[in-house]
Amino acid sequence: MSLVKLVDPIAVADLGRVHFIGIGGSGMSGIARILLKRGVRVTGSDARSSELVTELRELGATVHIGHAASHIRDVDTVVVSTAIRDSNPELGEALKQGLRIIPRAAALASVMAGRTAVAIAGTHGKTTTTSMLTVALQKSGADPSYCVGGQLVTTGLGADDGQGGVFVAEADESDGSFLMLAPDIAVVTNVEADHLDNYGDPRAVHDSFARFAERVGSLLVVCADDPGAAELAAKARERGLRVRTYGVAGEDYRVSGVRPDGFGTVFAIEGRGNVRLAVPGAHNALNATAVIAVADELGLPFEEIRQGLGAFTGAKRRFEAKGEAGGIAVFDSYAHHPTELTADLRAARDVVASYSGSGRVIAVFQPHLYSRTRYFADEFGAALGLADEVIVLDVYGAREDPEPGVSGAMVAERVPLPEGRVSYAPDRASVPGLVAERARPGDIVLTMGAGDVTELGPQIVARLS
Known part of the structure; x- marks a missing residue:
């Protein structure tokens, strides 16, 4: 598998009728859900039925089980994930018809446009941090739109179109497609070697995150405890981007006193006091601190965010x-x-x-x-x-x-x-x-x-x- 081809974002109004190949995936179904709520006609296909497929049908999508060229009918835009192979008959038919074919991340960029975009990136912790931020913003009354690579325990959803002005999204580096996003605010939890089947060597992974940081418009929030992320922060500062660091070694949000508390975690942020989480692990104390840094940038009261973090009970498949x-x-x-x-x-x-x-x-x-x-x-x-x-x-x-x-x-x-x-x-x-x-x-x-x-x-x- 090679890195996806990067394309410019397209306005939702210009997408026309959209067909998703592999619509039942967590990321694909989330974008399809948001488009449906915005009045876009959505069709799709997947290898098997699922709860996500059922939910999309209830929202008005036409979803086929199994892939066939005949499913590509009255379609303007086709969205594909990197899991879709070149031999897929629907992809072949879309190419034959000369339809617009875009990767999942390009569709995500389209639905994020026009909102204050917050992207959560990193080799690990993306889903949990994105979910934490979403729940904290919801508890504060911000009502964000969101697209997560998993499902929130609180809502049972992985994506939704909120009425507020903030859009929170997980930025997937696995195929390089996060380079199609241009967030106002970005978090990078860590940068390590992974997806080497795509990137070839660890240096290419770091270079990809550096390119991602170049696309950030206002603020980069970085975990100072991770060497790869700290290196990224230093380079971003040299280019003049505003950077905030968090962690035990954080300059702006210093974490201390992390300890288990039953199934949860308690920690302190210098100058802010204690925060209690309902999820375990020192890594989640770091994830929560990133959320606080973003909330500060959005101008949200710390006490409301602290309460929202305490109400976060996890994302599915994350402990x-x-x-x-x-x-x-x-x-x-x-x-x-x-x-x-x-x-x-x-x-x-x-x-x-x-x-x-x-x-x-x-x-x-x-x-x-x-x-x-x-x-x-x-x-x-x-x-x-x-x-x-x-x-x-x-x-x-x-x-x-x-x-x-x-x-x-x-x-x-x-x-x-x-x-x-x-x-x-x-x-x-x-x-x-x-x-x-x-x-x-x-x-x-x-x-x-x-x-x-x-x-x-x-x-x-x-x-x-």
């Missing part, structure tokens, strides 16, 4: 509770990069320590993409060493074809835990039984990965019951 049985709690996480695994496993340890002190963390990890598994097998193994018991599934290939010699076993054999505490489970159906054999009251089970490992949470709870 999401799936149930409890026999004193064993099961959570699910979208973590699919070593840094994300490390953050979530540390958060799990905080939760265990806060509740019982004697429980263990059982990690169930499904590597995502063969290329990522090959690049980061050592780092995945080291991160999983933070758990007490580890079960590694086989690779979820997603858009990639299998690579000889690349499997979940590459990760399992690199986990630095004693023999018997690490299992490679290529048969996904065996995992609930494996967990039931190992788990005991007080433990936390955390399923992790960007693939269908998310389906295991309820199955594990049922088996434990």
